[in-house]
Amino acid sequence: MTDVKQKSVASAELLQTADKLHSAAIHLLRRLRVRDRESGVGPAQLSALSVLVFGGPRSLGELADAEQVRPPTMSRIVSGLTAAGLVRREATEDGRRVRLVATVKGTKILWEGRKRRVESLANALAALDETEQGRLRELAELLPEIVHKI
Amino acid sequence: MTDVKQKSVASAELLQTADKLHSAAIHLLRRLRVRDRESGVGPAQLSALSVLVFGGPRSLGELADAEQVRPPTMSRIVSGLTAAGLVRREATEDGRRVRLVATVKGTKILWEGRKRRVESLANALAALDETEQGRLRELAELLPEIVHKI
DNA sequence: GAATATAGTTAGCTATGCTAACTAAATCGC
């Protein structure tokens, strides 16, 4: 194993933690993508749609911020969503802004995908004991905060 | 909020957990991708490279399985890695198979990326108390098992 | 009212997923 100089001291464990989270995130998404593909909606579209469904209507720029992508990227994601009839663009008083709203169809599709995901994950969780399930639930609560701070 | 019929009973909490993990994974990767881009190596390439560096040499098919992608996808990822001089293709006794080996340069680049990631994540973790840091470390151990079972 | 700032879109590049169809090598069956 190559010897690498470290600036920080406490990094041996954090290094492993970071790598495991990174790797787990990659593989988790790959697994869930298989199920998500059944909806015919891409992962980025699904994630953006979920913000609109659970967080309510907002402008394209706000949605781009929430999803941590650039406006042109979100513009194209939204184009796909509107073409699929999952999101509606509404005009606002400010003629430059749009208000993006999830349609009934979009809301329904999102809930169905959510159901498929939890079925997949419930399968995996069934093999864990209750203590581990509880810890996983804690992690799910903790992660958004951490991600927000990166 | 739309009313959706549920097949399973215990899903209320699992539903939330699944969704939060999904969302956290998406946003974690988006954040870390910013740092990973400094290496000039894409996320899929980086992940495949990490398997070769930490798991040792293997064939393209094995690598595709490990990364849960189809052979053609892995074939292209490996092409990028070899073009960048990070991975070497070696012949085996079986003329159909290739042995993929991380080069010294590839190993070095991976370690540098790992360092950048942990610096980003250490920053985020600094805002957590030690109890939470410990729990996070435990969960990072748990995640790969779970992902494997999905 | 002209200059500037802000919100989104369009164009064009790269990377990464997929399936279908192909090549080449190994193995099986007779």
Add this chain to the structure above:
DNA sequence: GCGATTTAGTTAGCATAGCTAACTATATTC
């Protein structure tokens, strides 16, 4: 031992998703 089948990998072609640069249109500022 030789044709048929199986296996490993590649190539071609399509879609999604990231980005920057450059553009349009609307608001705001001076």
